[in-house]
Amino acid sequence: MSVYTAHDEWLEPTKAAIAAGKVICLPTDTVYGVGANAFSADAVTALLEAKSRTRQKPPPVLVASIEQAQSLVESVPEAAHKLAEAFWPGALTIILPAKPTIGWDLGETNGTVALRMPNHPMALELLTAVGPLAVTSANITGQPPANTVEEARAQLGDAVAVYLDAGRGGGGVPSSIVRFNSDTEMELIRAGAIASADLERVSGLELA
Template identity: 50%
Template sequence: MSVFDCIDPVTRRDGLDAAITAARGGRLVVMPTDTVYGVGADAFNQSAVRDLLAAKGRGPAMPVPVLVGSWATLDGLVLSVPPIARKLMEAFWPGGLSLIVEHAPSLSWNLGDSRNTVMVRMPLHPVALELLRAVGPMAVSSANISGSPAATTAGEAQAQLRDKVGVYLDGGRANIGIASTIIDLTGEIPVVRREGAVSLDRVREVAPDIALPSAS
């Protein structure tokens, strides 16, 4: 287990190199994001994703979300990107909005009982984005034991996950400190599954016909 200060430019480079190597080798990495800290694995390494679920004490009934380093990455993960998804991405990516979409059936991953869908987000954090652009799509969940408070610092994540994670990237306290807002785009109209970092008022400015949680 290694911890790297990613605020310092020198140790940040060392940390990113170690994290890239760890993720490519099937180990878990804790990274800072704009919302909360995340624990991640190569999304296409099924053994690593199982380790991620085990580290959190969580089963496959709650599928692992995926973080991407660019808008273009989403095009390779789905059969087609709905127009409303493009509008929401333009408005809120990178940022605290997660989108549930149908993934391409040809993908060789197993994120849990996802029913051919994936929850995907592009985070607004330079360390996370650099890691994602080097590794590719990563399965990332909040860096905490399931049922415990989400970690807003690397230290809080380390206190919970300990040596189950190979590399911890410390980027300081998470700016927002709450999880992302989730919008489900798999039905006829968008549905809010969770309100979080992006307010519903802001979402409605882009998708005025969105269904609220009470109506889902």
């Protein structure tokens, strides 16, 4: 287990850990997260096991750009693209149909993927360097989310190979989650940091 701050040479050892299928802890704009290679079934399994989480709750995927997100899904509805342009990076998660040829196994996703671009420089630098990561909150399922690396380490310990310490996390309200059931049907899955009225105004669609 290694701990790095933003002042350390953290990127290369973190990339190596991810390439080896290890679980890492990273800061986001909300709480600390644990991440792993989304394209490795073994890495995703290690991620879920670290949290004592079942495959019935698959992790979201964090991306560094709209372009990264587009590479993972069948298509991006115009309304979803408008939301991403307006609220990414930030506390908005968008669920879209995943490409059937993507070749990953995140759990029981029913053919979809939950995408978010976090508003944190360290996270974005990592995601730009390694590509999309399966990421979920850095805590044991049922326990409080971690706002510091110390809180994450107390819960997850050696199940995480690398901890990236950027100080206290943003905390606060979790991301809003919307799902596109078609190009013109948008469903609110979780109310969060972005007001429903703003989601409707920007997308041009009514929330189901």
